[in-house]
Amino acid sequence: MLYEALCNYIAAAAVKGIAKRMGKYVIIAVIAIGVFAVSGVLIACMCYSQTTEEEIELAIKETKPDKLSVEQSGRLKVVADWCKKLNWFLKTQSWENSIPHLIVDDERKVMFCAIPKVASSNWKRTFIKALNITRNGSSDIRDVHAPGLLPDLRLYSKSEQEYRLRNYFKFMFVRHPMERLLSAYRNKIENKSVAIYKKDFGRHALMKVVNEKSPAELKRQSKKISFSEFTNTLTDPAYTLAHYNVHWKQYYKLCHPCFVKYDFVGKIESFEADLEYIRLKTGVDYRPSFQHHRRTTTPDVSREYFRALSNRTSRVLSQMYSLDMSLFQYDWRPKSL
Known part of the structure; x- marks a missing residue:
């Protein structure tokens, strides 16, 4: 209440031109009150801002889908x-x-x-x-x-x-x-021979290859x-x-x-x-x-x-x-x- 009354008084004095006659004491009082008020607000805002940013960052980290998940x-x-x-x-x-x-x-x-x-x-x-x-x-x-x-x-x-x-x-x-x-x-x-090919994969895997080879090649069984x-x-x-x-x-x-x-x-x-x-x-x-x-x-x-x-x-x-x-x-x- 005292703070509010003082602010109202100073404001009224400024409007009426009285502030000039009150001298340096009024000016000092105004500055002191202003600095105190602004400092309090800044400290409160900083604390709130810091907490909020941490919470937001954590929330984003927990909910934002990363590239691998997407x-x-x-x-x-x-x-x-x-x-x-x-x-x-x-x-x-x-x-x-x-x-x-x-x-x-x-x-x-x-x-x-x-x-x-x-x-x-x-x-x-x-x-x-x-x-x-x-x-x-x-x-x-x-x-x-x-x-x-x-x-x-x-x-x-x-x-x-x-x-x-x-x-x-x-x-x-x-x-x-x-x-x-x-x-x-x-x-x-x-790089394996037809013989190995046939041994590993059977006659079905060899069917097409056999049809395309000459009897001489099949006899040698060395064609890759x-x-x-x-x-x-x-x-x-x-x-x-x-x-x-x-x-x-x-x-x-x-x-x-x-x-x-x-x-x-x-x-x-x-x-x-x-x-x-x-x-x-x-x-x-x-x-x-x-x-x-x-x-x-x-x-x-x-x-x-x-x-x-x-x-x-x-x-x-x-x-x-x-x-x-x-x-x-x-x-x-x-x-x-």
């Missing part, structure tokens, strides 16, 4: 949308075919669907180390693909499988289907299989899907993303960022296991191989892998080709 949500939505469209087709499929490919880590409550030629060897080494698996007292296991080496979903009862499918963090990784196909050819077939010959075999109507080798079998037939609701779909093309996302979501850091990981099938290499394919072969390959490319947002050919 990207992942988009990937999973595309998969879900395509699965709805293909419901009629998927009824003829069985998710149980994915069981052998789902590696289980009960300690960390994660499951990973291993796809050949999508860094699967490195992933298996990672799980061998994480699960402390040894052979003859050593964790340095050469054949990481040995049957029964890693625990998969087949080891569990039906109810145990369903529990893990509902409660574990499930993830898979993919790459462009055409680059994976070429990688499989370069790793498994290129070109990428064109290999893809011609795959696209031959006589080479049925039942004979597809796991290294070039489609993703949706290996991991069944329309039956198994994956929490994360990673891509080789964004490998480091995707590994970071998994770490943030699960607390498991897989990055150290992939410090020296590199892709040997580069864009320049891929370009040369795919240029040799006929239009007919290219068209049939695009049809064979069209569902994979739709589910995981790939163009028919890698942009580099």
Whole structure:
């Protein structure tokens, strides 16, 4: 009340011109009151402002979707949308075919669907180390693909499988289907003789190649299989899907993303960022296991191989892998080709 009365008095005095006659005491009083009032307001505002900014910053940090989350949500939505469209087709499929490919880590409550030629060897080494698996007292296991080496979903009862499918963090990784196909050819077939080709992949894989070779070549069995010959075999109507080798079998037939609701779909093309996302979501850091990981099938290499394919072969390959490319947002050919 005293402060308000004094302010009113000074204001009135200023209007009437009295302030001049009150001398320096009035001026000092006005300045003192003003400084006190302004200081109080500033201190209050600063405290309020500081608290508000901290709260706002925290709220933004908690609610603002980061780039990785947005990207992942988009990937999973595309998969879900395509699965709805293909419901009629998927009824003829069985998710149980994915069981052998789902590696289980009960300690960390994660499951990973291993796809050949999508860094699967490195992933298996990672799980061998994480699960402390040894052979003859050593964790340095050469054949990481040995049957029964890693625990998969087949080891569990039906109810145990369903529990893990509902409660574990499930993830898979993919790459462009055409680059994976070429990688499989370069790793498994290129520079191998027809004899080895036949031994590894059987007469069905050899059918188209045999028809195109002379009796002398077949007798020698030393002729190498070109990428064109290999893809011609795959696209031959006589080479049925039942004979597809796991290294070039489609993703949706290996991991069944329309039956198994994956929490994360990673891509080789964004490998480091995707590994970071998994770490943030699960607390498991897989990055150290992939410090020296590199892709040997580069864009320049891929370009040369795919240029040799006929239009007919290219068209049939695009049809064979069209569902994979739709589910995981790939163009028919890698942009580099």
